[in-house]
Amino acid sequence: MSQTVAFLGLGVMGGYMAANLARQGYTVQGWNRTPQKTGVNIAASAGVQIVPTLEAAVTGAKVVFSCVGDVPDVEAVLLGESGAARYASPQTLLVDFSTIGSQAAKTIAQALADQNLSFLDAPISGGDVGAKNGTLTIMVGGREADFQAALPYFEAMGKTIRLCGPVGSGQAVKMCNQILCALNLVGICEAMILAEKQGLDPQIIVEVCGTGAAGSWALSNLGLKVATGDFTPGFMIKHILKDLRLVREIAATARQELPGVALAEDLFKRVEALDELAREQGTQAMMRAYRN
Known part of the structure; x- marks a missing residue:
């Protein structure tokens, strides 16, 4: 497999994703704004060619992937003065994995x-x-033809892959996804607190409740971390707060109240205010709002 792709943004997620592309035989030119990141090393160890500039990453790439932070980051990486659009060949497909909301995606x-x-x-x-x-x-x-062109790459990185509609539709589904994730964590934190008060082993909650109607990815993967205080980031508090901000903006435009979102956002903000490290902790650190 000789196709060359660019991967811009080798953070917690992007490093692994670029690595999986390389393991499937793609030539991956990877770039990160901050070179000294764990994700950069993860990608490099899998065979990703780490390059010093965005221009070097994009030049010659058939597809350009980006996985960064907020809307301004995506705009800078794709459309900025030294962004991917400046160096990409005509008709190149650009795919952004960031969460930025539907309107930004359309723009x-x-x-x-x-x-x-x-x-x-x-x-x-x-x-x-x-x-x-x-x-x-x-x-x-996006368009069906572009989705089909990107599908082999997506299959190297994901398991459930769905074209949700025209441009912006992926973001629309992700906003709903983030509501479910945030509110699920509220339930997990409170369940683990009640389990503790009753002298239960948190593993019991994960194993028993996880097999019934209360089962979820979050309970299986984050339940014990919530209970034991392991707040190592898989998805950081600063990122869920950014996503919930986008959810609020959409809800405000639609004149729709979302009290559950308000509750979850408040809990995350309480944690964020505790210390300088909180924003960089995983979302399971919501538990800290109940401990302080």
Whole structure:
């Protein structure tokens, strides 16, 4: 397999995703704004060619993937003065895995189309575990032809891959996904507190409740971490707060109240305010709001 692809953003998720592409035989040119990151080393160890500039990553790439932070980060990486659009060949397909909301995705897609470039919004879910194991859920918005062109690459990184509709649709589904994730954590934290008060082993909660109607990915993967205070990040608090901000913006436009989202956001903000490290902890650190 000789196709060359670019991967921009080798963080907690991107490093593993780029590594999985390389393991499937693709030539991957990887770039990260901050070279000294664990994800960069993970990608390099799998055969990703780490390059010093975004230009070097994009030049010659058939497809350009990006996985960064908020809307301004995506705009800078794709559309900025030294962004991917400047160096990509005409008709190159750009795929963004970041969570940025539907409107931003549509705006970016149009700006790229004006430069004869194609775009898919493809936000992901599954945390660092899914990124590492290649089992991510990938929610895609864009044209059918572009989706089919990207599908072999998606299959190297994910397990559940769905074209949800036109550009922006992947982001729309991801917003709903983030509501479910945030509120699920509220339930897990409170269940673990009640289990503790009753003298139960938290493993019992994960094993027994996880097999019934209360079962979820979050309970299986984060339940014990919540109970034991393991707040190592798979998905950081600063990122879920950014996502819930996007959810609120959509809800406000639709004049729809979401009290559950307000509760979860408040709990995450309480943790964020505790110390300088909190923003970088995993979302399971919501438990700290109940301990302080």
